[in-house]
Amino acid sequence: MQPRRDRCYVYEPTFVDAPARAEILTWLATLAPLWEQRFSTRRPPPPGKEQRALLRPVYWLGNWQFACLGYYEPPRRIQGVACRAEPFPPVLARLVAQIEKKVRTGFPPQVVPRRWHLNTCLVNFYGDRIEGDRTVDAARVGEHRDFEPGPVASISLGERARFQFVRRGAREAPPVRTQWLEDNSLQIFGGPLWKDDLLHRVQRVEDKHDLSLPPTVAGFRTRRVNFTFRYVPDEHVAPFAELPPRAREDVVDYVTTLATSSPFWRDALRARPV
Numbered sequence: 489m490q491p492r493r494d495r496c497y498v499y500e501p502t503f504v505d506a507p508a509r510a511e512i513l514t515w516l517a518t519l520a521p522l523w524e525q526r527f528s529t530r531r532p533p534p535p536g537k538e539q540r541a542l543l544r545p546v547y548w549l550g551n552w553q554f555a556c557l558g559y560y561e562p563p564r565r566i567q568g569v570a571c572r573a574e575p576f577p578p579v580l581a582r583l584v585a586q587i588e589k590k591v592r593t594g595f596p597p598q599v600v601p602r603r604w605h606l607n608t609c610l611v612n613f614y615g616d617r618i619e620g621d622r623t624v625d626a627a628r629v630g631e632h633r634d635f636e637p638g639p640v641a642s643i644s645l646g647e648r649a650r651f652q653f654v655r656r657g658a659r660e661a662p663p664v665r666t667q668w669l670e671d672n673s674l675q676i677f678g679g680p681l682w683k684d685d686l687l688h689r690v691q692r693v694e695d696k697h698d699l700s701l702p703p704t705v706a707g708f709r710t711r712r713v714n715f716t717f718r719y720v721p722d723e724h725v726a727p728f729a730e731l732p733p734r735a736r737e738d739v740v741d742y743v744t745t746l747a748t749s750s751p752f753w754r755d756a757l758r759a760r761p762v
């Protein structure tokens with residue numbers, strides 16, 4: 489008997505075709521990713537926590553969830569944490585339209601919120617930190633879940649990543665599923681098992697092809713780029729100018745940096761109340 493197909497999980501190894509890939513790489517070369525600090529630099533970190541830089545540079549589209557604002561996490565943290573960001577470039581908008589169609593036609597309706605659409609993208613750059621004459625492999629992500637409602641989709645470019653779903657509190661136990669995410673692949677997961685009960689992680693990223701993907705980031709060599717697309721209800725996304733004053737103050741230095749290479753962020757900075 490054929491095993492029942494899991495309607496809440498999709499893996500397609502060859503989703504991104506060569507023209508789309510080339511267009512994405514050209515667009516990536518125009519980005520200036522940020523290397524954020526985990527907590528606000530304007531006040532001491534929360535009790536028991538230490539300030540640290542994120543493991544890797546990132547760029548967000550649609551809405552930027554700055555690490556120091558704590559990330560979008562309903563029902564506790566929904567206001568003042570999602571800052572409107574640049575729209576998707578045309579190539580990603582086209583791929584997202586295809587992904588949304590797959591979800592709407594393939595996933596059980598009860599795991600897709602009524603107004604669900606992929607309006608947020610985290611671009612993760614995986615690779616090595618270059619520290620003087622040594623390199624430090626920073627290509628991994630620890631166990632976590634994504635709190636945005638509904639299915640999340642991810643596109644991978646570059647070296648293969650070993651992606652795993654694990655049970656909460658069972659870090660050392662065998663993973664529930666291991667999926668190598670290949671160059672040009674698409675993964676989508678949703679529903680209570682993959683999205684809520686299990687945590688996921690990137691255990692490691694191969695380094696077989698001596699890749700150096702765009703853009704050039706000082707002190708870093710990128711060998712994999714991953715785009716995770718998520719849904720944040722539009723009413724929870726605020727323009728930078730409308731973030732609460734304390735949140736605006738926490739992120740203004742990042743926005744100022746972004747504004748040096750992005751007209752969108754230049755306008756956002758100009759529109760803020762003084």
Ligand SMILES: O=C(O)CCC(=O)C(=O)O
Nearest residue numbers: 610612629642690714716
């Ligand atoms: O790089 C990946 O494949 C997954 C990234 C991820 O888990 C995340 O951004 O939440």
